[in-house]
Amino acid sequence: MAQPQDFGFDDDIVMLKDAANRFLGQRQTLVQLRSSLAGTEDPYRGKEREGWYDPAAWQEMVDLGWAMLAVPESAGGLGLGLVAAVAIQEEIGRAACPTPLSSTLQATFVLKEAQADAHLAKIAEGSTMALALFGEDGTPDADSTTVTADGNKLSGTSCYVQDAQKVDGFIVAAKAPEGLGLYWVSKESVTIHRARIVDLTRDQARIEIEDVEAEVIAEPGSGEQVMARALPALLTLLAADMAGAAEWQLQTTADYAKLRVQFERPIGFFQAVKHPIVNMMIAADETRSLVYNAACAYDHDPEDALRCARMAKASASETAAFCSNRSTQLHGGIGFTWESDVQIYHKRQMHSQFLFGDASWQRQKLAELL
Amino acid sequence: MAAKMTEQQASPEGRPEAGPEAGKEAREFREYCRRWLEENRPPPTETPLPQASYEVTYDDHRAYLCDWQAKCYEAGLIATDVPKVYGGHGYDNFQSIASDEVRRSKVPYFLNWIGLGMVAPTLLIHGSEEQKKRFLKPIFSAEEIWCQGYSEPGAGSDLVSLQTSAVKDGDQWIINGSKVWTSLGSLASWMLLLARNDKQDKYNGITCFLLPIDQTGVTVRPIHKMTGECGFCEVFFENAIVADDLRVDDVGAGWKVAMSTLTSERGAATGVGAVTHTESPLSSVKELIELAKTTKRNGVPVWDDPVWRDRIVKLYIRIEAIIQHARRAPIEAINGGAMRLPLQGKVVGSEIGQDLNATALGVLGMQSSLYVGDEHAVRNGRWPLGYMNSYTGTISGGSSEIQRNILGERILGLPKTK
């Protein structure tokens, strides 16, 4: 199928991306995040950490139309494709911004594939939701879920649920005798056990569901197909976030290498510093090209979307690991401190690396398609 | 410059028992160490100890670890080869046996690692007779905890550019300036300090001191690491005072003194028994193999996935190579030169350690997101914690980049960068 040469980055989407970049830059989310973290540093004896985000910024994002951007017009949204969502998500990643937007964008694509207009309309109105797909061992596949459905009643525990403390409800994958189904449950109807995680910019939980009356999003037996169609979008969104974060890691490390003087030279003079930074750029750019390709494929050539998305997430996971490693190493002592934002990005990237499967997982799945 | 990782990595557990010390006496000493450690293993702490001595912060851990170190010292496992006049046990070449057994038995590490790993070797070479008699024993017994004040905000890799000043005033020196990344700074009562006595002479204008920390001119502020732990500090000097008889070696000899400290840091000198980790590379890779066998993805053990198995087995082989390095290094005929293997120790060991922890995160997949304190975290978050702390090894005590410069220049005779 014909794809646009510009990936779909028309003037409107370019403007949207620029605006997102400026908006997130101005909000200084990490400064605020840090004040919420005060006293929680010590992993053994520090205070418990809450899943902080800036509700005012979220409201503005809703007002700016970001939340509804991929919701079809028929359900009250802007009807834009994955490229638009990716443009925003890349900026979210670059800002390492804790926000319910990330999960809600993912949910949007699942709902779209399920044609669940009623729930899409809720998103258009500013409601938030996250995906609850995985079982205990974290196998990045919706059929790893251990939640079961008996009619509309769900029971079981869903693990590795992102942004669980920030959202109004969850899309739960559950197994029924007919096969996998997708359901919506409100946050009030379940018990949320916050996990203690490495990443400071997300929150993650186990959700305990006990005989909860759920709304059906995809009938039992159809869940797998819905998830298969949505998966390319989920992988691509995540990869976009990682590409944005990698670009931050690259620019910040390059800036530091120009500034930091040792042996009477900016350390970027030394090839042991210069070359790895260039390798960060090479990696980040590969990922970015693959992300835009994957987004474009999803929008214009769904048959090919999964292949492209696997490539994007595989590349993003490698890039995230490499850029994180070099950004910390090349900052020396300062990069190893809590005080430095380098660690915040490093941890976000560690987390993203494994969400929905790391590079090796993606490559193995991709190989099955080749 | 810190991180005494070298001894750990140059001589990990697994050294062949019939090594160069295979004499009867040596075997008996090994037997003795093993038995003593079995019989005297301390009860676990109430709250878990951090993974390495670099990260110890709390007073209760300090008390527990000082007590443990004192017992080991009395038993002869520390300062084993140090002459008796300085509080040592006067053996000849038995320290490595004792340290091996300490590692093998997986007992707690020694808190005073900077004292044992750097200050004591420095004093043994450069210290005055009075300094050795005054300071060595309390280092061995952990009665006095030491830190190392070398790095400054402006002087890390380029240590010789340090600016903290020392001005002579009668029979004492006045110290001004600041140090950073000072491991154990908040627990220590003494600092091995490098300060500049002459601004004009870059290399010969530095002097080494033994500085008492508990004085009004010294302020210590803990810094949080990326893991959230503390363990290192900023130290500020405002007219801090150090007596001239606490100067190590001559005025202006500080760089020479520092170089020999760094040599011990990089594993080229015989230590006095610093052990900084409870895990060794070999025990860690064995644990990683277990982890891969017990972690399931898609219902299948990760170990059955050839991609992960290959990566892990590769690490296993590299770790065997470091173990065999330790065996080969002392044998002149086949070591390729005295410093060739020892100087590789830090860069190789720390990078393998980093790779090993990163591989464990991959084995865990999403489970690697779970951190210390999460009831579902595998071994209470040991792997993500270990991954992050592995940067201690690749950054401190001369970063991997600097180590490679040194190896290229000193061992291979490649042209000097600068």
Ligand SMILES: Cc1cc2nc3c(=O)[nH]c(=O)nc-3n(C[C@H](O)[C@H](O)[C@H](O)COP(=O)(O)OP(=O)(O)OC[C@H]3O[C@@H](n4cnc5c(N)ncnc54)[C@H](O)[C@@H]3O)c2cc1C
């Ligand atoms: C956990 C930890 C504990 C520490 N404990 C102590 C302690 O107890 N006492 C103490 O004195 N210090 C301590 N340090 C400090 C440590 O020795 C320094 O961090 C280290 O020497 C690097 O210096 P820097 O942090 O200033 O980085 P920089 O020197 O600024 O280096 C930044 C980056 O540039 C690279 N680079 C610099 N110069 C070159 C070059 N010529 N060629 C190629 N690459 C180059 C480095 O490799 C690094 O990647 C500790 C550090 C850490 C992280």
